[in-house]
């Protein structure tokens with residue numbers, strides 16, 4: 007059995023999560039969204055198009071004139087030099103750097119069109135800018151500098167803007183990090199995955215410790231305010247011993263944040279993953295052992311379990327946000343960004359404006375053709391109704407704060423929560439019986455044991471996840 011007593015951290019004042027028993031892991035090992043949005047993005051429909059996006063941008067511009075309402079910008083750079091076999095991202099693996107010039111032209115057209123409709127003012131300055139991919143550092147420093155300059159000229163930037171970039175350690179050296187810092191980037195997210203050589207060879211992503219350590223040292227010396235490591239458990243050839251060694255190395259490097267994702271093997275949806283099908287993948291039981299090992303190791307090393315698969319040092323702003331009830335969730339996972347509107351630029355990028363979600367075309371040629379024709383390249387979207395908005399409030403409160411005040415939510419949405427969710431109540435009681443939540447008529451609290459399965463708890467309020475035909479689309483919770 008993997009069960010251990012509930013522990014509380016006096017150093018951080020926050021509850022530590024508790025490893026779950028095999029019985030509970032097996033019982034609740036279901037598929038479900040990661041709730042980086044609610045409803046999850048697979049609910050988007052093609053009937054919602056660019057006109058709807060522009061209408062909401064205009065509405066926002068009218069309503070928010072002169073009012074403080076910050077913006078987030080996400081810029082997707084889809085290009086990668088080589089293919090990682092676990093990859094489920096929207097990317098283009100290529101050696102042709104010539105593709106970049108036209109792509110940057112498209113990004114300029116798109117941002118100009120969005121700004122023309124939105125008419126951003128100083129009151130809606132961009133407070134967060136994130137470059138994701140793909141591999142953002144596929145772009146040269148000059149290209150990144152030009153792109154940043156264009157964005158800065160198109161949208162007002164907040165003086166204390168948080169500017170983050172995803173780093174593939176194979177593509178940068180300390181000198182490149184120095185130039186990124188000079189360009190105004192102040193946060194780094196390293197794609198580490200695993201330090202074990204056999205695992206790295208299996209997933210086709212070889213980046214030894216002695217390649218990463220100088221980057222981490224340089225990031226510290228250059229004054230980047232936050233460093234995140236992405237890790238993955240459930241990869242081929244991973245064992246408790248190998249993961250323990252990786253975690254020892256990671257903890258020694260002391261990144262402020264760690265995201266530990268469970269590998270979702272869905273080879274029918276993601277073609278590169280077929281290369282891993284013939285390799286020894288950890289069983290469900292082994293995955294839960296790996297997860298519990300990671301939680302133990304990271305918490306023993308002083309990291310706070312933020313929720314699900316995110317950890318942070320107590321001094322990190324993410325841990326502060328969790329303590330102060332100011333944690334949010336966006337398409338990058340847990341975040342300190344207030345629940346602001348998000349403009350996604352680039353192929354496949356997602357925007358969130360008011361009660362609408364919108365996604366750009368996922369095919370590069372389509373994305374560029376539409377911009378060449380003077381149209382925003384929105385391919386699909388979703389406009390939330392009153393029921394969606396109520397459920398979004400509940401799902402996000404559970405995922406971020408781990409607590410729901412039913413009276414406050416009911417008053418804000420003019421519903422009696424107990425009556426409205428009569429059907430869901432039985433499922434909540436089953437979670438309470440297993441010790442994953444504390445529940446009464448007035449409130450719900452996620453217990454330390456429940457944090458690992460927090461998306462199972464949030465899923466109770468997901469109207470769409472009830473459709474059993476859709477369940478196979480999502481990754482397993484563990």
Ligand code: SF4
Pocket residue numbers: 085086088089090093094095096097139140141174
């Ligand atoms: S995991 Fe990242 S670097 Fe690797 S192929 Fe996918 S997008 Fe590119």
